[in-house]
Amino acid sequence: MSSTVWIIAAFAAYMIMMIVIGALYMKKTNNSEDYFLGGRGLGGWVAALSAQASDMSGWLLMGLPGAVYAYGMGRAWIAIGLLTGTILNWVFISGRLRRYTIRANNSLTLPAYFENRFHDKKQILLIISSAVIVIFFLVYTASALAAGGKLFHLVFGLDYRIALTIGAAVILLYTFMGGFMAVCVTDFIQGMLMLVGILAVPIAALFLVGSENMTSLLDASGVAQGSQSFLNLMHSGGKAYTGMEIFSQFAWCFGYFGMPHILVRFMAVRDEKEIRKSRWIAVV
Template sequence: MDDRIWIIIAFIMYLGIMLTIGFRYYGRTKNSEEYFLGGRKLSGWVAALSAQASDMSGWLLMGLPGAIYALGTGQIWIAVGLALGTAINWIFIAARLRRYTIVAGNALTLPEYFQNRFHDTKGILKIASSLFIMIFFLVYTASAFSAGAQLFQTIFGIEYTYALIIGAVVILSYTFLGGFMAVCWTDFIQGLLMLFAILIVPAVALNLMGGLGQLNSAGTAPHFLNPLYNGGERITAVSLISQFAWALGYLGMPHILVRFMAIKNNREVKKSRVIAITWVILSLGAACAIGVIGRAFLPNLGADDKEKVFISMILEIFKGNPLLLLIGGILLCGVLAAIMSTADSQLLVTASSISQDLYKGVVNKNASDKSLLRLSRIVTVAVAAIAFCIALDPKSSVMDLVSNAWAGFGATFGPVVLLSLFWKRGNKIGAAFGMVGGGLTVIIWDYIKFGGATLAASTGLYSLLPGFLVGLVAFFVVSLLTKEPEDVIQKEFALVASGNDVEIDKTLES
């Protein structure tokens, strides 16, 4: 019997569970609020693990370990920045955003929150934010599809395009069926599986190698184990700042922020905070360990296989008998879980922006819940198809695709989210300038060439930082130069700032 049959069995079991969850919630999803926000019923555990699983994606098990394998421990500062960003997001943003989305007309999506928060009757903020979501999430979803295709290609030897089709169809199926609750519950299971896999594999590999003393064999590149060196060269201040700047991205991630909006009460927010931060510290630390240990355990991976180091370690360790192969298959499902948990959330948020924010918000304001639900499912399929086309290049880098999308979201929405929650003087004109200024800065920085090179290439500075600063300054300055917000907006801000959850929840009930 082909050894791969046991891995196939593990994959079939795992995918069957995911699809079962989708079917379970298909009949329970009655309207657009349930499809996009689950009726604000998320518990602390589900909110925490679904948020972090959807956050990390295939980047956690492929992009980050691959970068460390290739360039050394100088890449760990990205993980440090992300851990800080996660903590800041849960401690300062989560509870306040949940309160404000309730006060702001029970907003179901981030664009709708912006519109209601600033009483934007013309819908400028909703339209602008929806367009940016479509642009950047197409790239982000493509990164997940690409990672899934690389997984199937490496394990089963399937041609890249066919592997891409398999991954896209499975992710699309349960997202299409069950909406937000299906996505959150599958992400909850996937978050547990990801953590299990990422902790077990480096520990087993290290034991097989004979302990920490063997890691010196990773030093085939100069200063590989020195976190102050990157690719054998002393890490620069620009590189260090760029890696820490990843933390800013959390403030503008729609698929993470929507989890905050969906938590059922503030007590669950506090519980989620502890769970999420603990999960992130453990998972990021283990991902870094995979890159380091993998370099010593499998020192001869080719240039195109570095992002597959975790997959290759599992295939090398768990072989020889059916039980080990089945365990290896389950651990490989952790990679698939990381990929799926992000792609499904991205599909759902993009669908909500098109159907809820653009169609109902602009084209047909009287659209029924039934028609919105039907349109949302159609849009989910369309978005998946476009992302599939972007991911067709078999040489797509998961790290590069995620990096570009992360910068785009962080710079476009991060400053607006931050100031909308903590600065009562901000107005809709300032928010619009902040959003457009941040998003366009990232696009110009990463894609427009000046003198034959982009600003990203010539400066080495991650586009998220200049984009975020431009968005922040634009929002602040334009707000001060234009009319002060109306009294009703300032009263809503005061209610949110008071932290009176009893009064705020009464607003939701009414």
């Protein structure tokens, strides 16, 4: 069989597996806590890798490498900010958020937690936080779905809109069926695949392309000649960074404290011991 057939078969098997996972966890869902937080029984490995996979997604594999290739190592300040945000989030937010959401009338969502924690009888915090999540996550989710649609378009030659529809349909199906645990388990699997890909692709590329051809490719960005502009953390696109430009990229770290799809993992972890385990796995 041709390589294209194998690729199609692999993608089809992967999607079927996602749907099967959703069906399995649908049978294990007995109440609202099971559906929204997996019964607060999330293990350390699943919590860490699902959080990182949902955080990075296509941006880690496509966006950041492209930015570094186009503008140089100066864009590594984004990665430094992301690492800092991940560490601070797991150290200072994870354990506290889990404890306080349980104390606050066993809140199952962040808007519900704000309502219960601050005794918001008029539900102002509930409404505002819900609106913010819905509005801004429409954009965030759209970008993730767009990455999947472009991948299908490039690999299979499918029309972008059809590819986008297929990807969105599969995600919606296993999410509605299995709830939070189905999402976390599928994200865990995707996180493992991303980790393997990040490690394997550079090695495979060097092996297949060859060192000489790789050098000629990188020469276009100034890497092969040891370009100071490309390799310097204080430069981007051949220009020196200002302090504000460095801070604006490092400031990505502050976004972690308000990312609902990450924070909900903290709420669902089984216990404090699992949180400590998850912390190190996520950072590494």
